[in-house]
Amino acid sequence: MFMAGGCRIPTFPGSDVPVPHFQPTDLDQLEAAIADAGADRRRLELLGNGTKRGLGKPVEADALLDLSRLHGVTLYEPEELVLTAGAGTPLHEIEALLAQRGQMLAFEPMDLGPLYGAPPRQATIGGVVACNLAGPRRPKAGAARDWFLGFTAVSGRGERFKAGSRVMKNVTGYDLPKLLAGSHGTLAALAEVTLRVHPAPDETLTLALAGLDVDRAGQAMAVALGCAHEVSGAAYLPAQLTQLSAVERLAGASATLFRLEGISASVAYRAQALEDLLREMQVPVVRLEADVSARLWREVRDLEFLQSERDAVIWRLAVPPALGAQVAQRIQRQLSSARFYLDWGGGLVWVATPTAPDAHAAAMRRAVHETGGHATLMRAPDDLRRLVSVFQPEAAPLAALSERVRAGFDPLGILNSGRMG
């Protein structure tokens, strides 16, 4: 029996009844655990450190499959820009290791733990990949999917398999890492993941434009992302959110933020050029130096502005970037108490609103239906997430295809059953 040896008492959300809890320490044990579960038709909830159990629909499961002991970095070659780690390896351990060699995960994974009431810095790399997370650098540098080179996993069939590789340029067979990224543990349990890593910038600087309304902020972001100055973050915080920031200089007005990263000569040059370009906006520009800038983008990345109201439901809307401002305004007209901010140059709209019987799903889905894109209910109570579609509903042929894809990996539906359903 691989029963839990740790201090956590495993339960399902909303229940204090302990459930069977399997904790494989290697690939053989993982394979046996899933094969056994299949033989017994026992459904498993997969988790690393369990920080994102509130993301997706509540899983219907008979047992927990805890991957946190598939732990440790097995390969890191800085000059080859590649790292391999057990799926249960904490993200912060990997980030610390990379930082020692002046490198980072370019996709800037967010820490969603606190959003779901878990402590910060507990996320595992497997969870980051399985949820295809990406921070403010997404438009320039991609999401987890873009840096996920290869893996070893066990399918819902209880069979280990591998895909991808450790080199960045590979078209041998289907690109299964893309599919596993963002599959929320519904296809296979990741045992080991290989990621491409990236040099960390020497210098970071943020330009903050004070007092733009959302329309003009949208225009400013389109200008900045459409120029050659390699903006690596473009976000808009309305005035009601800047007052929640630890960066006090921003309080009292909206802030439109542009991050520049690179070698110092380049950052200085681009900051000046971008400032000149944005002068036509006729608002004051504040320069935020490295430390302050890092603090601010962490707030943007981790939704810190939206966490003060514990009962609010939170939506994440991915839309064409030039339409982000319009989407946000439309939602605000309909839900006057909604708070929002824009990231990804307008391509990502975060919305927090007091709850409603459908968690405002109809309003959110209408908004993205008109622009193209998708809306995800990122946080809501379990019973509400059982009721509404957490992920964007797909057109019938696509939904049927996705279901066939899922069944090809997990025909019995034993892995994170219902999470994406």
Place this chain on the structure above:
Amino acid sequence: MQMPEPDRAVLARRREIAADLRRLLPPDAVIEAEEARRVYESDGLTAYRGLPMLVTLPRTTAEVSAILGYCHRHGIKIVPRGAGTSLSGGALPLEDGILVGMARFNRILEIDLDNRAVVAQPGVTNLAITEAVKGAGFYYAPDPSSQIACSIGGNVAENSGGVHCLKYGLTTNNLLGLEMVLIDGQVIRLGGKHLDSGGYDLLGIVTGSEGLLGIVTEVTVRILRRPETARALLVGFPSNISAGNCVGQVIASGIIPAGMEMMDRPAIRAAEDFVQAGYPLEAEALLIVELDGPEPEVAALIGKVAAIAESCGATSITASRDEAERLRFWAGRKAAFPAVGRISPDYYCMDGTIPRRELPRMLEEMARLSEKYGLRVANVFHAGDGNLHPLILYDANAPGELERAEAFGADILRLCVAVGGVLTGEHGVGVEKRDLMGVMFDERDLAQQQRLKCAFDAGGLMNPGKMFPTLHRCAELGRLHVHGGRLPHPDLPRF
């Protein structure tokens, strides 16, 4: 090359099928005459040929849907074809299959500068997208060397790369959305002008799927602002080892060049003889390192890379002073394939990727194999991302040389996998590397990939005979082999 056994019953109905398709499509969209079909008998991998049963040239998504729906109902195989530049035989026709040529999907549908996206039909060439947005200061980043001719739909099918992948990614990293037709004729849309997917990332799966999952009828790509400036360094080294070492040190120092290309002595000589790019003929290895971005950044990094090169024992270092000189540095590299074509009647271009530090060992082994097979080899190498293009020189008219070249190539690819690399970095598996898939993947790995194929195309009608060495029936792949008494790892304690 063994292809699936043609279905005699389908072949016998060829005229009837042509007549049916003429009822579904405009008259000029169905090609039946043998001499007209002959045009499509091969793609960029000219060693393999086959005459398609029929060729169709649809113009609209509805026509593609009609063709696929018909083939699905009647169990007829489909081979999609873009511009036919595949180097792995991805568009090799089937004797009992209908070739669907996408050349008439040749329009750019939308240029959306605010969202930095272009919507194009799949038959538009890669370069035409850049041309369409050049005036506004933008470009499309992936630049396969066939970019004048290859189509964006083909780029999606093969997940094409180019010389700038290290910094700007492959097709998959630059693709936002697709419309595609499934084998049963249903039309789906994946992605759009927004980022990432609300459900499974099927966009990521279709990219690089080599025409085995459906036919793409519309493509949305992201475009980037052209960097302010680009400069290149031309660096000669006394050995492949010192050049390889320099590549690793540049990257370890935190620099991601826009391009970093390496050529070995035979490739340098062939290129220099052909285009007189000013390459150092005494060098054993040559690096072209391109840096792009804002002026002060490029200036600083050129200096830094030059210093690293010097510390690695470079024998010559030249930085481009103007655009003309930068283009001249590239001219030799870009002409490397035809240059090699001048010194040998035929050449066979390989495409493995390796961890960069294995390069010296690879080149040594290749020299050994070159002697063993009695065939010369020249190497061009996307050094930044580890993608090798060994060019094996042979003469197809000399008895046995093609077979020797293929055996040599297969040995090189086995070696790539043995040192931790892969069979193909950007050309695709196609028919060429199909039978080597087992070198990289075991049966379970391949079965799982084929189950994905089954989700899209349970009848195995889309481009069969490509990518997978063995065709399995989907029902057989779907069977669960795990039963109570026969669990894996019987030695392990059970729950």
